[in-house]
Amino acid sequence: MIVEQIWTGNSYRNFNYLIVCPETGEALAVDPLDHQKCLAAAKEHGWKITQILNTHEHGDHTGGNAAMIAATGAKLLAHKNAGRRIAGIDRGLRAGDIIQVGKSVELEALDTPGHTMSHVCVLSHTDTPALLCGDTLFNAGAGNCHNGGHPNELYKTFADQLFKLPDDTLVYPGHDYIANNLRFTLAHEPDNKNAEQMLARVRDQDPSRAMVTTLALEKEINTFFRLRSPTVIAKLREAFPDLPDDPDAKTVFVKLRELRNKW
Ligand SMILES: [Zn+2]
Numbered sequence: 200m201i202v203e204q205i206w207t208g209n210s211y212r213n214f215n216y217l218i219v220c221p222e223t224g225e226a227l228a229v230d231p232l233d234h235q236k237c238l239a240a241a242k243e244h245g246w247k248i249t250q251i252l253n254t255h256e257h258g259d260h261t262g263g264n265a266a267m268i269a270a271t272g273a274k275l276l277a278h279k280n281a282g283r284r285i286a287g288i289d290r291g292l293r294a295g296d297i298i299q300v301g302k303s304v305e306l307e308a309l310d311t312p313g314h315t316m317s318h319v320c321v322l323s324h325t326d327t328p329a330l331l332c333g334d335t336l337f338n339a340g341a342g343n344c345h346n347g348g349h350p351n352e353l354y355k356t357f358a359d360q361l362f363k364l365p366d367d368t369l370v371y372p373g374h375d376y377i378a379n380n381l382r383f384t385l386a387h388e389p390d391n392k393n394a395e396q397m398l399a400r401v402r403d404q405d406p407s408r409a410m411v412t413t414l415a416l417e418k419e420i421n422t423f424f425r426l427r428s429p430t431v432i433a434k435l436r437e438a439f440p441d442l443p444d445d446p447d448a449k450t451v452f453v454k455l456r457e458l459r460n461k462w
């Protein structure tokens with residue numbers, strides 16, 4: 200399986216992706232907002248885009264659909280409940296559905312509500328799994344919930360699904376927010392040396408050659424995975440003085456999400 204990460208260079212800092220079967224050259228385009236860059240990458244390598252996956256219904260993820268379908272005739276895949284908000288879905292996805300790309304690539308759909316209530320992530324069935332996570336999980340961060348989502352649901356998605364994936368899972372998010380997210384981590388966990396080192400490494404990175412993290416690394420540098428850290432809890436109490444002595448993970452997550460909204 201080939202994962203081609205395409206940096207759009209737009210103000211929303213979107214990443215688009217092509218997931219390619221190396222045997223047949225067939226490709227699935229994930230949220231191809233910058234359809235021109237996606238088509239150019241496919242042409243350069245001789246790949247044929249046959250499917251489009253929208254992780255969710257926001258315009259910065261669906262805005263390239265029409266032009267991409269016009270250029271390729273690709274079939275459109277999205278969450279089974281996204282039909283009212285995304286035009287022209289050919290295949291509605293449920294948890295556990297398998298998306299075949301060419302001969303050799305299998306992707307499994309995960310139903311991951313929180314950023315919106317009809318958001319899917321996909322996980323590759325490969326020796327080293329790859330997670331295409333849209334606006335649910337970012338490098339060192341989590342998606343917001345104020346355009347059709349809910350923080351309680353996002354917590355459940357993190358705790359019940361993402362946290363349980365293999366540590367070596369590669370993380371491919373829908374946006375490049377890593378530097379700002381690491382600053383948020385460090386503001387709420389100032390003694391996190393891993394986050395500090397990571398920020399020094401990625402602060403000036405070229406997003407067209409972005410560092411790809413793993414879930415193991417995210418568990419070190421992403422505040423939204425560090426809900427038991429005494430430093431995080433103590434810092435949180437500065438903002439929320441009535442926080443209980445031993446807050447549960449969900450409370451910490453939801454309060455962090457609230458602080459991140461104003462960050
Ligand atoms: Zn979004």
Ligand SMILES: [Zn+2]
Binds near residue numbers: 260334373374
């Ligand atoms: Zn987005």
